[in-house]
Amino acid sequence: MPLTPDQQAEIDAARGESQQTLRATVPGMEAHLYKAHEVLDHGFVRVIDYMGDDSAITQAARVSYGKGTKAVQNDEGLIRYLMRHWHSTPFEMCEIKLHVKLPVFVARQWIRHRTANVNEYSARYSILDREFYIPQAEHLAAQSTVNNQGRGAVLQGEEAARVLDMLRGDSMRAYDHYEAMLSQDGQDGxxxxxxxxxxxxxxYTQWYWKVDLHNLFHFLRLRADSHAQYEIRVYADAICEVVKDWVPAAYAAFEDYRMGGAQFSARGMDALRKMLAGETVTQESSGMSKGEWREFEASLKG
Known part of the structure; x- marks a missing residue:
């Protein structure tokens, strides 16, 4: 289980306390506070704190743009306008702080998103737990023959069992040696x-990760995408479930324009215009590379 009894008791105690506040709160987020949403075999995501809501976004936009927003009839319409036109600063008015427990190799992907504040569990001061990510059999896949970054067919039978045995054995053996090397129990380690x-x-490692909504949306657009690596995508999916309860109007606009929308190059737009005019367009006549054409066709199919 991702949480020890002591950790669960600490969460229960934190959720049992309540304080009066004059700042904006969101019932959906209050329900998420401190709770651990389990991810992978030992991981979790939980909300530690948050600031702002949908109205904080529109409030900031109206201060910034003044009369320019008067044509927008309501907050939801304004938020959709801001998302549609790639405005960023109004979304930066909202922030969230998460406690995340995740495998080190996932953390090294995650930390590439540098527009956040991070404080990670220190293995200089503390001893890491004997917890490793071991994939479920259905997530053991061979290297893709098309995409150098992706997965191909799922391993089956004896080959899957062989790989799982090596993963478990190597993990336990490495931790045994880690413990044996440590300076503890009186020996010179x-x-x-x-x-x-x-x-x-x-x-597994852990960290506190604080980020504003604009940069969080950028993270989710990349990591909650179907092409993202499964092990980081499940964390992004868990965060999506939190964000839609925090800023429902902003998340709906994000889902519509970023997750569900598509962006085309100049060549892509030219090809699309010709198709709409009834012309036949091929990869060769479009001027796109094979990879660009494959992505263009995928965007049209949805």
Missing amino acids: LARELARMNLPANV
Whole structure:
């Protein structure tokens, strides 16, 4: 289980406390506060704090644009306008702080999103738990023959069992050696900051991750996409469920324009105009590469 009894008791105690406040609160987010949403085999995402709501976005926009927003009839319409025209600063008025438990190799992908504040569990000061991400059999896939970053067919039978045995065995063996190297129980062992180098990339770490809504949407657009690696996508999916309860109007606009929409290059737009005019367009006549054409066709199919 992702949570120990002590951690669950701490969460229950935090949720049992309540304080009066004059700041904006969102019932949907209040229900999420401190709760752990389980992800993968030992991971979780939980909301520690948040600031702002849908009205904070429109409030900031009206301060910034004044008379320019008078044609917009309501807050939802204004939010859709801001999303449609790629405005960013109004969405930066909302922030969220998450506690995330995740495998190290997922964390190294995640940290590429540098527009956030991060404080990670330190293996220099503390000893990491014996917890590793071991994929379910249905997520064991071979390398894609089309996409250098993607997965191909799922491994079956003996091959899947062989890979799982190696993953489990290597993980446990590495942790055994990690423990044996540590300076504890009176022996002259290795410093924690050095012993940690022996741990595999599937060991779990934790961090607090604070980000504004604009940059969170950018993260979700990339990581909740069907082409993202499964192990980070499930975290993004869990966060999506939180965000839609936090800023429902903004999330609906994000889903419509970013997740459900498509962006075309100049060549793509030219090809689309010709298709609408009844002309036959091929990859060769479009001027696109094979990869561009494949992505263009995928966008049209939805």
